[in-house]
Amino acid sequence: MGLIKRKVRGILTIFAVVCVFAACTVSYKFNGASINYDKVKTISFENFPNRSDAFVWGPMESMFNTALQDIFMQQTRLKQVRQGGDLELAGEITKYDAYNKGVGSDGYSTMAELRMTVNVRFVNNTNHTEDFEQQFSASREYTASQQLASVQEELVDQMIDEIVEQIFNATVANW
Numbered sequence: 001m002g003l004i005k006r007k008v009r010g011i012l013t014i015f016a017v018v019c020v021f022a023a024c025t026v027s028y029k030f031n032g033a034s035i036n037y038d039k040v041k042t043i044s045f046e047n048f049p050n051r052s053d054a055f056v057w058g059p060m061e062s063m064f065n066t067a068l069q070d071i072f073m074q075q076t077r078l079k080q081v082r083q084g085g086d087l088e089l090a091g092e093i094t095k096y097d098a099y100n101k102g103v104g105s106d107g108y109s110t111m112a113e114l115r116m117t118v119n120v121r122f123v124n125n126t127n128h129t130e131d132f133e134q135q136f137s138a139s140r141e142y143t144a145s146q147q148l149a150s151v152q153e154e155l156v157d158q159m160i161d162e163i164v165e166q167i168f169n170a171t172v173a174n175w
Contacts, residue, residue, distance in 0.1 A: 033054065033172045035074050039126045043078040044085030045069055050116065052096040060156050064093060064118070068165045076172065084125075091120040094135070098148060101141060109144040112151070116159045122171050134170065138162040 022051065045068065067088065072078055095117035103109040117137040117138040124130040138159035142151045 007025065022078050027086065033168075035076060035078070035172050036126075037077055040138070041079060042081045042085040043072055043076075043087040043089070045072075046088075046090035048091050048093055050093045051094070052093055054083075054095065054097045057096065057152060059153070060096065060116075061093065063156065064160050065165070069159045069166050071164050072172075074102075075168070076157050086125050088123040088125065088132045089119060089120065089167070089171070090123075093117070094119045095137075101146065102144075111141055112144045112148070113139050113141050114148070114155050115139040116156070116160070116163065118163050118167075120167055120170075124171075133169070136163045136166045136170075 042116060045065070048065055049062065050056055052089065056104070069080065073080060076087075093116065095115060097115050099113045099115065100109040100111070101113045102109065104110040115137065116139070117135055119135050121133045122131060140146075140155040140158055
């Protein structure tokens with residue numbers, strides 16, 4: 001009887017260990033970058049000036065340039081150089097506008113939309129078939145009863161994050 005109890009206990013222990021390991025999950029963080037670091041070691045950024053002809057908000061240019069550089073520095077092992085990097089990013093903020101989206105029964109605007117567009121020129125000096133010039137856009141809605149000045153920084157920050165992620169994915173993610 002003792003032998004049977006030990007075998008049952010052994011089987012239950014193995015079963016418990018298997019259950020514990022099956023319940024555990026392994027988490028991988030993929031940042032999306034698929035860079036051949038043997039060939040691509042550096043990146044250079046030109047300043048993206050705000051060339052929007054409709055509307056200009058002063059802090060937006062520096063917010064965008066900082067966010068763009070930060071994503072590459074945080075999610076890749078590329079070294080930033082002033083010019084002539086293996087990867088080169090240049091461009092400009094071409095549009096920044098606010099539009100009325102909806103009109104209430106009283107004839108006044110109920111919703112507004114803020115839009116931002118950035119033109120990007122990407123050069124991969126190790127593989128010029130990946131070079132491109134492309135526009136990336138984002139927009140955010142807000143209630144027209146709010147003053148733009150009270151929501152502008154938060155909305156611009158959200159749009160910048162979205163556009164910067166689009167640029168990152170288009171340049172080094174190769175999805």
